[in-house]
Amino acid sequence: MTIGIGLLGLGTVGAGVAGILASPAGRHPLVGELAIKRVAVRDLNRPRPIDLPAAILSTDAEAVVDDPSVDIVVEVMGGLEPARSLILRAIAAGKPVVTANKAVIARYGEEIAAAAAAKGVYVLIEAAVGGGIPIIEPLKQSLGGNRITKVSGIINGTTNYILSRMADEGAAYGSVLADAQELGYAEADPAADVEGADAADKIAILTALAFGGSVPRSAIPTEGINRLDARDVGYAAQLGYVVKLLAVAENPGGAANSAQSAASQALDVRVHPTLLPKSHPLAGVYGVNNAILVEGDPVGQVMFYGPGAGAGPTASAVVADILNIAGIWAVARPGVAGPGASGAGAALDPLLAASRWRQCHLIDSAQTRHRNYIRLRTSDEAGVIGKIGSCFGAAGVSIQSIMQFEAQGERAEIVVITHEVLEANFRQALLAIEALADVQAVEACLRTL
Known part of the structure; x- marks a missing residue:
């Protein structure tokens, strides 16, 4: 034959x-x-x-x-x-x-x-x-008896290489990208990788397999690393985190909600830079390697790891x-x-x-719940942290930590990490903070696990 x-x-x-x-x-x-x-x-x-x-x-x-x-x-x-x-x-x-x-x-x-x-x-x-990571067939077959609650992963080797270098060396995004292009890890036009489109394509495919129905690829909220500041990577390290470009597809209600919603499922699917605690299974994935973490009932957590490109x-x-x-x-x-x-x-x-055994759709992003990292440029004045905290409190946003990292002359940098909060409430708090006379700019806003 x-x-x-x-x-x-x-x-x-x-x-x-x-x-x-x-x-x-x-x-x-x-x-x-x-x-x-x-x-x-x-x-x-x-x-x-x-x-x-x-x-x-x-x-x-x-x-x-x-x-x-x-x-x-x-x-x-x-x-x-x-x-x-x-x-x-x-x-x-x-x-x-x-x-x-x-x-x-x-x-x-x-x-x-x-x-x-x-x-x-x-x-x-x-x-x-x-x-080279086997993930499609496991989702279609080996894990088919599970109620999948979440698929999250580092599924773009180019961005993971760049972020690994930024974390290890404190290097700026632009210089590491140039090195990645010279080494052949990044294309001459790296937009699909660094702006998150490549990861969004992949999580769209994994979503359909894991949850039994597709979501519109064009509707997936997507943010890359092209605007990421090395300062935030450094602050994250000081706080016990690493920054990764994460692609996530999640059933916000967990396994119980999945069991009750056999015919239809609202999903939170997204791509964005994320602060991962250093103890997280995906935090140790470095270089051009990829890893995909599948969470389900009754299997628990299963991680697939290996070279993701080439x-x-x-x-x-x-x-x-x-x-x-x-x-x-x-x-x-x-x-x-x-x-x-x-x-x-x-x-x-x-x-x-x-x-394709049920209808899936994206949940309204304002109704999702996340932890958040925010870096603010403010006046170096007494009472500024209190005013920022009051804005969060008035919007029902619980704060895990708030601290001043750097002061130069009359300017200061304040970093806030929230507990898991409703996205609508978080956005409300940010609007109030941006209106404060002592807040010059919201310099960075990232998700946190």
Whole structure:
């Protein structure tokens, strides 16, 4: 049995996949049954990290999908189009798809899932979140008997590298970003990473899997690290915290609320820099590593940790999905038709289709509850802390700590950490504080766990 692979893209991840398939020795025996038949590239003359026969390279991606020798289409080209159209074209042709494209799945996952379910083919997405960390299949299968209450994670390696350096060295954001770009950890245009869009794509996918229904990707509140001041990273360390870019999907009511709301679920889904206590399981995740913490009933807390990006980890996840499809085909329908054939093989959940078992929506952010870190620039006058405390108290916001960190001339910096409070009340307090004559600016406002 030989299974033909059509590869859409031969960049970092595509070359990693090709490298695995070209060296099957010592790997799972099915790897030896996989053969790259066609590869779509943008430029035939571009130097490549892996040597493939020129005859299988093509600039016509549709021809790769349509080639009768291609049984499984592997999309690793990235971007929204033509990736979305090519995935749908493969499905329409009855060919299963493996993709690492979190942007397409976060935005068009339901459309793709519906097409896959109607055609009876597989679309597997393990590489779309967490690189080499297995998280998609555990959420779909291993943890399926749980009431998931929260999924939170560090799911962008670029920002975690930058924040780790800022914490360890006290370095400014801009200089560390430049280093990350030089080392290849950050793109020339790093906006998707540092502004939080990449993490928001990924948490949108995890939300659908964990809670049984999707939320609009465009509606997820998203804040990156591009405006983060090294001063706040330093103050956080002095207070016993580390700052991480956290992506969170949470059922605010916990397991009891989930049990009572089988048909519909209001969720708090967000991406933002967060102060984590140094004892928190995610606080020790450094460098380009990722980690995802799943909390559920009855499992408790389970953490998935490992390299979250790069050719090796992501290619590993892509090939795992290819083997998943190939293995089911080999066992269920040996020697028949192909891996996209309907029948026994179609029992495998195509993408997220079987996960859509209830309606989910985002809760009004004003009704969410969080702990908060606030840094204020104020006049260095007696009574200022008291006035700030009175504003919080009048709005029903309980304060964990309030302290003055630095005074220069007539200016001071005051840092406040609140207890968990209703977001509407917190916003009310901030408006009152900003109106105080002694408060010159709210310099930073971050979430805290």
